[in-house]
Amino acid sequence: MAKGMFVDVSLCIGCKACQVACKEWNNLDGEPEHFEEVNGQLKAVNFTGNSYDNTGHLSATNWRHVRFIELIDDNRSTMAWRMMSDSCKHCVQAGCLEVCPTHALMRTDLGNVIIQQDVCNGCRACISACPFGVISYNHQTGRVNKCTLCDDRIHNGLETACAKACPTDSITFGEVDELRVAARQRVENLKQLGHTNAQLYGDTDILGGLNVFYLLLDDPEVYQQPRNPQLPQRNLWPGSLLSIGTSIILGLSALVAFRNRGQQAEAGRER
């Protein structure tokens, strides 16, 4: 049975305990761009300037990123503050896994997608194959990194570090099928409470289902998520067939240009 996480953004308070727990458990370095040595002391620099967002995006050393979205209308009469703890979605149809030429990306028996660091050769094909911008290149190791769904923890009967640290149970870990049942019920409850835009993101309708899926209070675009992500292979066959067509045109034109045997035979007959 696939394991995964249900992230209920309606319960997120933006405390970033999940980010810290992820960093600690996975022993991830600080982002070099956010630190600078000034007079012999390490200082934090390059703040994002975007609400309480301190990383701006996922990266090779930030496998979890809490988004802060401030929704203020034009006349500043209403305001909503959205938070979303984002990470790898461990898609059932994972584009990254399908384009990896080395088989470094693999799915475990629990359904999570991991990168085998001893196999990855840093070709970076997976980076642009992910519609969510999850995978990042690590300039220090020459390989790529992303969330593993705490592969070591979940294979030893523990929940993920982020779910364990979440103080409001906004992130819950468990069997994906059971989580989906609870998530659908939660959506109904929220709608009855007046959150008419509440919706699941990553139920079975997206890429065969996201093993890490979300309850959003607004449309996916508000949370900078693609509404209808596709596998990158959608262009593989159209692109290949057009290339074959072009090769036929080029081949025929070259055969016509360089034809010689027919001309020689004709010349022979004339002689």
Add this chain to the structure above:
Amino acid sequence: MAGDLQAPLWEWWIVFYFFFGGIAGGAYFTATMIELVGGPAERPIARMGYFIAFPLSIICAILLILDLGEPWRFWHMVVYSETFTPWPVWDSPISVGSYALLFFSLFSFLSFIDALIETGRLPWAPLREKYSGTPRLIYSVIGAFFGFFLASYTGVLLATTHLPAWANNPLLGALFLASGASTGMAAIALGLALSKIDIGASWAKLKQADNVALILELILLIAFVALLGATAMNFLTGWSGVLLIGGVLILGLLAPLAIEFRGGLHGTKGALNTTILVAVLVLIGGFIMRTVIVLGGQGLL
């Protein structure tokens, strides 16, 4: 699309790889067409194609390796490192392309040796017997298949991503293939001209084939930009726009075609200079096109 899409950071190694891969595939394909229908007068063209294709295939492999984050693991592209067995990933253009480059190198090596023997540069009798006649045609045709693949898969590879400038239409493979053919033929023409090998009336045949490739490339380039819609601004503004319109469209496509159709420079020396000028322009255009599409598509220009 989400605002957080990440670029793979493919930079100059990949630009050069795409450029040289296109030339190698195009030059080999030209040589194969001559194997199929050409006569003795066209043999120097075929040989030049082989002399260009094999060294470039080796350079391509080196460039691909240099681009890796872990260059010493280059062999992981074709052999699964946990079991030491070949394991191609059919849905992965990089995986299939790596095998194609491997096989193309093999077949272009055979043709390269063949051309050396034919020109007396490798005067070893047993080899001369092996590398002639039917075998040459067979491995040339098989090699041309991999050459075509090498020239076009790089475009399909870019289209098989989520970056809007690459993924919003499926024409990149076809465009790179047409460019590979035109630059491959231009490289052959340049090689022949600089080596002072006169192929007489066969120049016209080579130019005719190259002109068709150039016109096809021009059509595909316009269609590619048109189909991109609003994303086309990635390629039409800033340095990308200057390079695409000035470098690719005008310098690399329209100028060579205009020179060719106006009859070129006159006289024997003028004709040679025209050949060199047109070939250089086509090669520059092909290189700039890879630069704009690879770097501009990632917002790196």
